[in-house]
Amino acid sequence: MKIAILGCGNPLVADDGLGVEAARRLASRGVPPGVELIEAGTPGLGLLEMIAGADKAVIIDAVISGAAPGTIHRFTGDRLPKREFIPFSLHGFNLVDALEFGRKVQPGSLPREIVIIGVEAGDTAFGAGLSPAVEQALPRVIDSVMAEIVSEAAGDAAGFADKPGCGKSG
Amino acid sequence: MSLKQIRVNYVARVEGEASLDVKVQDGRVEELYLDVYEPPRFFQGFLVGRKFDEVADTVSRICGICPVSHQLTSLLALENAMGVKVSQQTRDLRKLLALAQWIQSHTLHVYMLAAPDFLGYESVLAMADDHLPVVQRALRLKKLGNDLTDLIGGRAVHPITCVVGGFTKVPSREQLNAIRDRLAQAKEEMLTTVELVAGLPLPEFTRECEHVALSQPDQYAVNEGRLVSTRGLEITAGEYRRYIKEKQVPWSHALHSYIVGRDSFMVGPLARVNLNFDKLSPDARRAAEKTGIRFPNFNPFVSALARAIELVHCVDECVEIIDRLDPHDEEFSVEIRPGEGAAITEAPRGVLYHSYKVNAQGIVEKADIVSPTAHNVNNIEKDLREFVPKVADLPEEEATLKCEMAIRNYDPCFSCSAHFLRMKIRHEDAGRP
Numbered sequence: 001m002k003i004a005i006l007g008c009g010n011p012l013v014a015d016d017g018l019g020v021e022a023a024r025r026l027a028s029r030g031v032p033p034g035v036e037l038i039e040a041g042t043p044g045l046g047l048l049e050m051i052a053g054a055d056k057a058v059i060i061d062a063v064i065s066g067a068a069p070g071t072i073h074r075f076t077g078d079r080l081p082k083r084e085f086i087p088f089s090l091h092g093f094n095l096v097d098a099l100e101f102g103r104k105v106q107p108g109s110l111p112r113e114i115v116i117i118g119v120e121a122g123d124t125a126f127g128a129g130l131s132p133a134v135e136q137a138l139p140r141v142i143d144s145v146m147a148e149i150v151s152e153a154a155g156d157a158a159g160f161a162d163k164p165g166c167g168k169s170g
Numbered sequence: 171m172s173l174k175q176i177r178v179n180y181v182a183r184v185e186g187e188a189s190l191d192v193k194v195q196d197g198r199v200e201e202l203y204l205d206v207y208e209p210p211r212f213f214q215g216f217l218v219g220r221k222f223d224e225v226a227d228t229v230s231r232i233c234g235i236c237p238v239s240h241q242l243t244s245l246l247a248l249e250n251a252m253g254v255k256v257s258q259q260t261r262d263l264r265k266l267l268a269l270a271q272w273i274q275s276h277t278l279h280v281y282m283l284a285a286p287d288f289l290g291y292e293s294v295l296a297m298a299d300d301h302l303p304v305v306q307r308a309l310r311l312k313k314l315g316n317d318l319t320d321l322i323g324g325r326a327v328h329p330i331t332c333v334v335g336g337f338t339k340v341p342s343r344e345q346l347n348a349i350r351d352r353l354a355q356a357k358e359e360m361l362t363t364v365e366l367v368a369g370l371p372l373p374e375f376t377r378e379c380e381h382v383a384l385s386q387p388d389q390y391a392v393n394e395g396r397l398v399s400t401r402g403l404e405i406t407a408g409e410y411r412r413y414i415k416e417k418q419v420p421w422s423h424a425l426h427s428y429i430v431g432r433d434s435f436m437v438g439p440l441a442r443v444n445l446n447f448d449k450l451s452p453d454a455r456r457a458a459e460k461t462g463i464r465f466p467n468f469n470p471f472v473s474a475l476a477r478a479i480e481l482v483h484c485v486d487e488c489v490e491i492i493d494r495l496d497p498h499d500e501e502f503s504v505e506i507r508p509g510e511g512a513a514i515t516e517a518p519r520g521v522l523y524h525s526y527k528v529n530a531q532g533i534v535e536k537a538d539i540v541s542p543t544a545h546n547v548n549n550i551e552k553d554l555r556e557f558v559p560k561v562a563d564l565p566e567e568e569a570t571l572k573c574e575m576a577i578r579n580y581d582p583c584f585s586c587s588a589h590f591l592r593m594k595i596r597h598e599d600a601g602r603p
Contacts, residue, residue: 012216012231041231041327045278049313049326093282097295104298105305127216 003149004054006040008061008095015121015134019060022141035149044093048102052109058148060141061086061095062121069122070137072144077114117144190573194562202558204551206424217537222248222334222528230328237328238271238319239517242393247524248334250511254504260336262491267322267332268392268515269484273315275518276477279581280367281308284474287575288370307359314356318349336502343497350492353485360481361457367478368461372471377556379549380432381441384516390449390483393515398445400466403429407512410523426548434548437520438580439476451486454479470553470579506532517542519581543582550577
């Protein structure tokens with residue numbers, strides 16, 4: 001069972017940096033063996049290469065859906081967020097486009113399960129640092145990511161999620 | 171009739187939006203406004219107060235498509251500022267990194283942006299329905315660039331091993347050999363890419379503007395060399411600000427670059443191929459000659475072909491560098507010294523300029539960054555002024571698409587928004603209603 005956790009976003013655009021910040025915090029607390037932690041930044045289509053070969057991908061990114069800042073949404077590969085919810089893109093390829101593109105062009109290499117932990121952004125102006133609402137939500141974001149890992153590990157040997165491992169950052 | 175137009179400017183992954191507003195009267199362009207939001211300007215203030223060793227990671231966030239270019243250019247400029255010398259191995263590895271970036275970026279542009287345009291698809295997603303193997307080839311080639319970046323830089327998107335003074339980690343001979351084989355195997359696909367682009371219906375349109383690129387006597391210039399032009403410019407990075415200036419225009423957030431005493435200019439793959447054709451690898455030259463399209467060439471639509479030609483060169487030069495390397499860990503230390511320094515590199519989209527002033531504590535006091543798109547915006551407008559009359563009588567949708575393509579020749583960092591370019595052509599011909 002190979003799980004890839006991706007923290008997406010730009011740390012220089014306020015709350016868009018939440019995915020990268022979550023990945024950094026996960027790296028410092030440690031993730032179990034078999035979990036690859038990737039500080040994905042703004043990968044565009046490169047996202048597909050990062051999740052290729054994993055059984056499950058958990059992607060953390062900022063969304064704008066109109067909910068209160070810091071609200072945590074859970075989307076899945078079968079139920080992707082609306083394209084407009086992911087406000088940032090590279091050359092027209094945002095997270096949703098990249099996943100749809102991957103499904104069309106190289107379906108075989110996509111993980112069987114894709115989960116997107118979308119966190120409602122408040123501040124999306126240029127400048128480093130998360131808004132207070134998103135900062136406060138981060139521990140819950142990390143819990144949500146850990147829950148995704150634990151749910152996968154349920155069928156594996158007991159205690160899997162309790163063993164801190166050395167996640168690869170990058 | 172008001173010429174005012176609704177504008178929405180917002181930061182999208184620190185790329186900008188563009189809108190175009192054109193007024194055509196009796197077949198002549200009366201007014202033409204390309205409104206661009208150019209975020210890298212903000213970075214300069216953002217960098218002030220940071221320590222020299224934080225700069226590379228920060229600037230790598232300027233752009234998700236060419237993070238390596240910003241990183242490398244900042245390192246070179248900081249090294250110039252602090253008087254740091256690097257080894258030949260470092261220079262070689264840095265060139266590999268830069269070429270890896272070109273492979274990623276050019277593949278993306280040629281296949282994902284240019285090909286759908288020229289073949290008449292709304293997007294690469296639509297193109298994939300009819301040309302799945304072609305799109306899959308694009309992803310394979312792009313992955314090669316990513317993997318090479320990952321190997322040399324320690325991370326595929328925002329590399330971490332390349333720092334002021336050298337590399338914190340050097341790939342092994344085995345790792346290099348493995349990627350060398352993949353590069354060599356990709357050669358055929360790069361040659362196919364040249365044929366593919368040469369076979370696209372590239373519009374006939376020539377505008378002989380000044381083309382500017384780095385140039386070196388003995389190699390295809392990427393990270394080093396003098397800045398030269400088709401009209402005799404020949405300067406060092408340190409002289410850049412004396413010759414290249416920017417002016418504000420009221421309708422755009424992007425400054426307009428120009429050469430003192432002259433005009434706008436083009437940077438990017440076409441300028442490089444035009445100015446450095448004889449430094450391309452022999453196979454890249456032969457592939458170019460086989461297309462029947464001659465260089466120097468002043469049709470901006472040939473830029474896509476120039477990218478494809480450079481892809482052939484990229485794999486040839488990467489293989490050559492890897493064969494020459496004797497990879498070994500190197501000790502290096504950096505002495506913090508106050509100073510000012512500049513550097514110019516060839517990012518995938520063209521000339522990228524960074525300059526920094528560092529104090530005795532190694533803190534950045536001044537930063538100046540001019541991206542390739544910032545260099546090109548003025549020239550894109552000039553292209554459009556001549557190009558619009560040729561397409562103004564086409565149905566509105568087609569005219570808009572042609573103008574978007576003229577903008578996308580430059581693969582500007584606002585392409586994502588140029589895909590949704592809002593354009594109005596106002597006909598005010600005497601005989602028209």
